[in-house]
Amino acid sequence: MNIIFRRLSMEKLHLRTRQEVEALLGSLSIPFNTIEHPEIKTVKEGLEVCAGVSGAFVKNLYIKDKKDNYYLLSALHSTETPYKILGKLLGVGASGVRAGPPEKMQEQLLVVPGAVNPFSLANDHGNAVKFLVDKNILSVESLLLHPMINTATTKIATADFLKFLTHIGREYKVLDFTEEKEEEKKKEEVAEEVNILGISVPKESNLSDWYSEVITKGGMIEYYDVSGCYILRPWAYMIWEEIQKKFDGDIKKLGVRNSYFPMFVSEKALSTEKNHIEGFAPEVAWVTKSGNTDLEKPIAIRPTSETIMYPAFSKWIRSHRDLPLKLNQWCNVVRWEFKHPTPFLRTREFLWQEGHTAFATYEEAAVEVRQILDLYASVYEDLLAVPVIKGQKSELEKFAGGFYTTTIESFIPTNGKAIQCATSHCLGQNFSNMFDIWFEDLKGKKQYVWQNSWGLTTRSIGVMVMWHGDDKGLVLPPRVAATQVIVVPIPNKKDLNQVMEKSREIVDELKKLGVRADIDERDNYHPGWKFNHWELMGVPLRLEFGPKDLQSKQVKLVTRYNKTVTVLPLTELSKIPEMLEDIQKEMFRNAKALIEKRVIKATTWDEFMKELNQKNLILTPWCQQNSCEETVKKRSAEESKLEEGDHLTGAAKTLCMPFEQEPILPEEKCFHCGLAATRRVLWGRSY
């Protein structure tokens, strides 16, 4: 649409009446339609009067800030536009905005209170009143506005309204109240949490709100003022330290050594491998300034370090004796995604380890790919008590620029969503060709190296929370819990000293047994509050000790994950490490049984969709064709729209072709396209 507008002389234009408004619209060939009605004074009245008219009723606010700037805001009637948020959006602070004085409005816009409308901007020739537009307005088809009086309402197409603005030479600023409101909401929630103990939203009724409550009240996450970035508090970070300790030890045994490569990468290096850069380019964050100075060339922040490390690999590797080269680094990476961010699960900055190895032969590389995948599975299953399914990604889902990708996949039982847990890629010789990484073999012949890369992120912590947490809060598996046993003394006045003293002795004894034990000695909280608090925090075992226990020389133990109560003689505290191990194993066993029940076989489309909508993962015979996968994605998304409910929509995608699977029979067909099946693949709606 390339329309050239006639420009009138601004000095002459005045809109004081409905007739003048309509004359102007007419002169611009803008279609409109005006209805008359009794005088209306509120948005509510307006909505009633215009109930039968298609088009969105617009509310208009005349306001000023503390620096005496004046504004007219046009917002959708349903958009909440409190001054507090308005002030923030205008950058003048939450208390920086208030209603503008009516007499000033009349002077500037020639309009009276009750009839405020954006046509009146035509009267403000000096642009003294800035025009603000609620973002929501731009997505509706037509608008209902007062034509300078509040006994009539004019319907005009939104596009035509913008045409009107262009005609009168008006710029406007779009405000997004929704985004700011969510920020506000988060902050308020956090503020509330300080006062309210316990989780207010059941996990089953609203997983996303429940999750947000559990991780904030459970002391793992603090929200932060840069979107997609979160603070990992010690209670979460200690879990990451446990993961690091285990995995770092494991890979060092494989001969991997740690190193640190720069976070910054030049555009040139970043774009060396074409498929790779295509996969990451939209999410790359660019540094373009230092202080007030523009950099000569923008510099990217690593989304992953292939392109950072491999030029150095090319220098270091000359001979077969330099192989294998096995490096790892623990670091932060940045992927500026625009999908809805979720703490741990999808964040713009996250922590991970990335291993990068180079081998003389494909065989060695292939062996390592699976060794690492096994170590990842062990982190999830043995530390986090989260069951995973090992397999290979489809061609469409593999790592950008890689040869093939192996993966461990899990799912969230509550909403049935699948989640990728960690990936171990064989890069083949793609990168070594692009980055010129070759060696002389034993015969002096030039050979390109075979490479792998593999990564595990802080997402793992979020998956664990989603799996095990319940309506009382976090449930931590003992092996990663910063505090494994919390001792809560229950003193009465008489036995105060003795109970406290013995409680401390118990903690010391547990520590000697290698148990991470702590005591809650706070005197401003009663024991019941403490029980709730440590349940919220997910401590695996609570040890209660009161005057009666003192007498009978025993302790009461409450297991977090299944609420069982055990009474243990003081002489048998040495059983506690074993109890913790049992809890760990039992948590995993239960989880494993659950995921096994929820992986369902299907051989037809109808079965597939039925199970998908039952929040299950589906294993089907498959043809392994990209086009088939794409059609399944599209079709499942379309058919999902017909279904009810929050979590039952969206496309299904392939998660992996599990390594453990029954062989395909000669006559088996792809469940979807009917071509010969070549492998079984796991499908699900995915995070």
Place this chain on the structure above:
Amino acid sequence: MNIIFRRLSMEKLHLRTRQEVEALLGSLSIPFNTIEHPEIKTVKEGLEVCAGVSGAFVKNLYIKDKKDNYYLLSALHSTETPYKILGKLLGVGASGVRAGPPEKMQEQLLVVPGAVNPFSLANDHGNAVKFLVDKNILSVESLLLHPMINTATTKIATADFLKFLTHIGREYKVLDFTEEKEEEKKKEEVAEEVNILGISVPKESNLSDWYSEVITKGGMIEYYDVSGCYILRPWAYMIWEEIQKKFDGDIKKLGVRNSYFPMFVSEKALSTEKNHIEGFAPEVAWVTKSGNTDLEKPIAIRPTSETIMYPAFSKWIRSHRDLPLKLNQWCNVVRWEFKHPTPFLRTREFLWQEGHTAFATYEEAAVEVRQILDLYASVYEDLLAVPVIKGQKSELEKFAGGFYTTTIESFIPTNGKAIQCATSHCLGQNFSNMFDIWFEDLKGKKQYVWQNSWGLTTRSIGVMVMWHGDDKGLVLPPRVAATQVIVVPIPNKKDLNQVMEKSREIVDELKKLGVRADIDERDNYHPGWKFNHWELMGVPLRLEFGPKDLQSKQVKLVTRYNKTVTVLPLTELSKIPEMLEDIQKEMFRNAKALIEKRVIKATTWDEFMKELNQKNLILTPWCQQNSCEETVKKRSAEESKLEEGDHLTGAAKTLCMPFEQEPILPEEKCFHCGLAATRRVLWGRSY
């Protein structure tokens, strides 16, 4: 200089002769001076002919790239302008540029080979030939150019030449060959290093080149293509891991817990504390884009995390029961400095830990400041065998926005430069006031917290290298050496298997003793090469084992730092851990004795300057006035200029007021301004 140029009609302008050139310069009121000479064909001939004329002889190159773009380059005669670098600077690759065909040049510029000159650009009305200017040209006063013929040379002021360009409507691109050349040189050096073993530059003759060789050949650092960023290879990173292990354990004992805060900070949060932001603003890197999209607001990368953490502190701290709050994080930070970068010592991205703590009282904060400083000193002295001096920074040198700063300072004996090793700051209540971090005390009264922050960086590794390295390479103190003992078998053909087998047994035995031992079994290098290699790598103890040793049941041990040789019976291998400890202590003792000799007392300006120029640190009585410190800085810089030699110039600044110092006597005066002295301060030229 605001001169408005007359614009002639471009179509009419042609410069074919010296007369036409001079006429144009005249019409622009540009002074010039032409000398005549025999025809010259090379730059060398030109330099000879113009030897008596002031002004810089310009060489001109007519070139094309592989996409058939044409260029004229004007460069200073002394600037090296190889096509390889030119191609890189033009972004067409090292092999993308070659000489342009003479006939094309004549067509485009109306000039013949041998007489190429930038006046001829006036003839290229369609701007078909892009004009490239060597950066060096812009810093000389006047240029010597051929006026379209090579039997004459015209001298013209550089500023006037730019005036000429403006007149003919020419833009130009400035190329910096020096920078690109240094990049090239580095890469070539690295390439060479692969082939040349051993250090080629003695430490005493050129510390900076020596350092660069030692850290690259010693496998610690790889240079990288983003300026100021370096790759920490495993040999360096393992030292960092040892430092982390020790310090992390130490602070956990003090109740500090690890966490992770986002790397990004909004401009608003960053500028909350005025002095703080003023200190860091010029060095802050800004992210302004993700993918191809401009961010709504630029986001900074942390130079340090006060402004990132403290808004959260404000949420978390409500009551005296929430105190003390003690957090730490191990992370990367970015300070985009423009001083010359040096690996480890001054880099744009570096690794560190930053501790941030909050207390109810000043007293608690003050105690922790010193506890942490002691732990830092222990990292340097006990792990890295680097002696440090503890003290307090002057007001001018303290942390931006802090209350007071304590520091450990060391120096590099070879060039006498002081270096700040780690700092522990008391922030007082400045940040808590700005970030609204307060608590209710026992009486329910609102109190602002007292805060500390403290950091230790990878700089520590560089200081260690500078202190202990020698002309054979690195010298690693045993406690941080990734390999403490390298076993080099010296087999002959007859005893090959036995020697190798026994050597491996020795390694196993050492490992059982807790020694980080390794064996060099490579069969493509002779023992002599291996000796040199492991000396270069700085391994503290070399164990040689050959057929004779096999017979006499002994090993030969060579200590890296002092080259002493010991023979040890195989039955006494258990003495090796003790030997390593002795090496560690001896290295520190020697270093400590050296720094003590090099801290010299001075009470007059003359003594002060004399000792400064002897590469010593100077301890003086001082008035503690900012103005006095600034004058000393300025005056020492000025007087230094008179001195000879590379490392003997530059300003002296205060390093710290050592905690351990003799009391000031009542009559003592400031060594510089003569006011009453209040404390002794340590001065030096500093990194």
